[in-house]
Amino acid sequence: MSPAPRRPTSSDVAARAGVSRATVSMVLNDRVEGTVASATRDRVLAAAAELGYARSAIALSLRDRRTRTIGLITDRIATSPWAGPMTRAASQEAAAHGQMVIEVDLSLREASLADAMRLLAERQVDGLVYATMGRARIRLPASTFGLPLVLLDCEEYTAAGADASADDRDRTPVPAFVPADLEGARRATRHLIGLGHERIAMLSGGDRQPATLEREQGYRTAMTEAGLAPRLVPAGWQMDDGFRAASRLLAHGQAPTALFCIRDRVAAGALHAAALAGVDVPGRLSVVGFDDEDFFAAALTPPLTTIALPHEEMGRAAVRALLDLIEGGEERAAVPSAPVVVPCALVERATTGLVPA
Template sequence: MGAAAPLERPGRPQPVTLRQVAEAAGVSTATVSLVVNKKKTARISDETRQRVRDAIRDLGYRPNAMAQTLVSGSSRFIGLVADAIATTPFAGQIIHGAQDEAWKHGYALLIANTEGNRELETDAIAMMLEYKVRGILYSTWFHRPTDIPASLKESDFVLVNCFSTEPGSRAVVPDEIQGGRSATEILLKHGHRRIAFINATIPAPAKDGRLQGYREALEAEGIPFDAGLVLEAYPDQEGGYGATEELLKREATAVYCYNDRMAMGLYDGLREHGLSIPEDIAVVGFDNQEVIAAHVRPPLSTVALPHYELGAAGVRMLLGLEEAPAADPTKIHCPTVERNSVRALAPA
């Protein structure tokens, strides 16, 4: 990384110095420094401490956090490595949750976006280590197994939305099985019994978990699993659209789609066949994806991926405020979001 050319700073007022604070408070610079660095052992009267604090506020003095870090031996940063801030809407919610939780405990988030580039990832982790971060959250945009980069192990770390079989690695992921169960239950409670599931073609924990949840929900209602009702398609709008004809052959009264993008495509396919949602067929998605789920016509009933909670739980785990079970990743609940794409099945 080359250094950039220096910049002129026209007319901006000079920052307030420690000396100016000392003069305003009528104390030595050493006393100001002790108050700023919160050395409680120092013998300074409450009255003097207050005078220094007043001077700091009146003058708008900003202590140097870098220097405080050296004094205290640890930085107030938590690193967050994300692989797809720019190309998916999911990383944003992980960041939001992690940041809210980090701030609550006095930490700031140092975020690096790698867009899946290994070299950039290595550089980003190196930078975080050089800034002596308290620990690193390593996150992926979709729930998947991951290798642990070697340099990540030089710090405390928590895997967020991904996991590893390496012993000692802590991880927090969505509860896909419960989510699949919840999605299917939306349809069951409206009286549907013949429920198709359009699963993804791509292997992923979500693919296995959401299918298992579907089976569990049917079983709990005494409905035998019928493999003929499970289809597979690429998990986007085009995949959902393309699955329409196969779905209609199944004569299901309801369909649960692997994700909202597929449901959006399926909406188009069903409409082209002259079918109405939810009158002719009920549809449920998964993800509660921003921009899609609430805004297709009719608005889509779905199950939300808990990205905000994943970020927040990752920070709590990193700081030792939440237990990390020995072996398995911690699973976060996926909440149900009901809208208008499902209605009670009319009696036959």
Template sequence: MRPKIKDVARLAGVSPGVVSLVLNNSEGARVSEPTRLRVIEAAAELGYTPNRLARSLRTQRTHTLGMISDQIVTTPYAGRMIQGVQDAAWEAGYLVELIDTAGSSAMEAAAIEVMLSRQVDGILYATMYHRVVEVPEALRDRPVVVLDSETGTDGTAAVVPDEVEGGRTAARRLLEAGHRCIGHITEAEDVPAARLRLEGFRRTLTEADAFDESLIWTDHADSAGGERGARELLSRPDRPTALFCYNDRMAMGAYRAARKLGLAIPGDVSVIGYDDQELVAAELEPGLTTVALPHYAMGRRAAALLIADIERGKPNRDDENQEETAAGTTLEPCPLVERGSVGPPEGAATPKGGPTDI
């Protein structure tokens, strides 16, 4: 027969109310440490666990988070982002329910209905890549954090990679290696990731008096687009000695173009990617130096922000309670992952000392 709270109270020599205070970690409960330990030991001896359904009815919480994504589970990053969410949730006593909508608006509406019917305490609204989204109306009075996207001006809390600083990081690394003629192959579609990475890249090279607008190539953000861009840039008489690619797939195409043109990496041309896709960056020869998207860190941060607002009992909105919520955009740093695709320009001496002051 399953032990009840009164059995724990009898064994510990306290009232059932004290047992409830201890096992629910009630804030402000005045229970001495010896009594608390006695209750915990009694519960462990009897194999007693609190009734979560009863607790949820009493606290109006289910200690579950809903995670609705468009196509995350089909991307190379899914595991790291979901793991980050799950780790932060588990550490705080929450479980995660995930529904991937495959980009279908009808499936998204059904997913939201299911999540709300299950009374999840808050929603993580996640997307496959950094872009601007509109939070569904059905979620607007709920605790919500948008993951890997932004919502424009509506003030919903969002966690995104620091794309500007990522672009600056790539540019700094190439300048430090001694490069002054640097090309950028980027996404043709006007998405925040492409725009902000270019902004950071342009700002850093402009500060070093090394930016050349004619060395910017836009194309499809895949290996074919990267190959086309690299072939055009590297065929110029004044070809760049280094390339910064919008993502690792474009960098993979740049490798192909360089090889077909008889150029060695990094001896003749250095290449930096973005994303740190493990099945691409680490498998190229030489390994691709790239700026990593911090998917695990973003997942953890988003879950922590959501849980914090759930515990406060406040929706994640930019309103009169802004100072009490996580409203606004949180930027996660994008670290540089060094491999073997960056070296000094041909004929240049290897730079000595630390990073340049840029």
């Protein structure tokens, strides 16, 4: 048994360059300032490059007690295909500020949120983002191990009124960024109403998740504002759920002329049901989705009109807020006292048209 390949140390660099370890340290930490001859400096740098010697970012950053690393806690595993754009934007924003992101998947470790925070605090991150991959209300642990925290796609559950404990009332609110689910659904429905549709059904998730409730509420509001009767159909969140619900609706005489679907995946199933039933989209049936999922909404036939989740904006905003907290503390960052609701735009493609005559 041979030992594991040993990582080069500064002593190895010193030996190869024929200088002391102190000299290596001075050169590699850019603390040269005329104390090390230029030729010596070049020799040290060459030796370091030849040996593949990497300085320890952790050791270096101990000077200002910052590691330039952000901890990202997610629940990716349960919902993987939709995690992409939000965490990607967060990582991009972090990279643009010279920060690295360390991710811990909460559902993966079957650990509590407090456990994940502790794990990352041990790894000396400068701050934490907790991102759920579907809108959620959460309870935060009592301590964040002294680390600033920002919430992404979730918000703190706070007991209201008489039920509120002293803790709930006193604690500084944690910044949170959530999508405008309600307003987005209202926008989708108003788009259909603007095209003359009156029999507009909503294929919903059929559950009590925050996104479901808000999107249903947005749909109901738009319908009621226009003097139209809402028709909520519990379907589910997957393609086959949308297929089954739309197939049933299209089989009846008083079929809707438009469907607002809780998600692009559900809309895809509805489009397939329409194709099998010989119902032309958008000639006889208009369909609107929600999400604007990457590589999906635009690749359907016809390309799907939908409401875009502002995943990129949310990811970037959360990281910027966290960096403000890390740099300046709570006062300077002007922590928002309520969740920041990020707008959702309508993306008009080819599945919506004028109501059939």
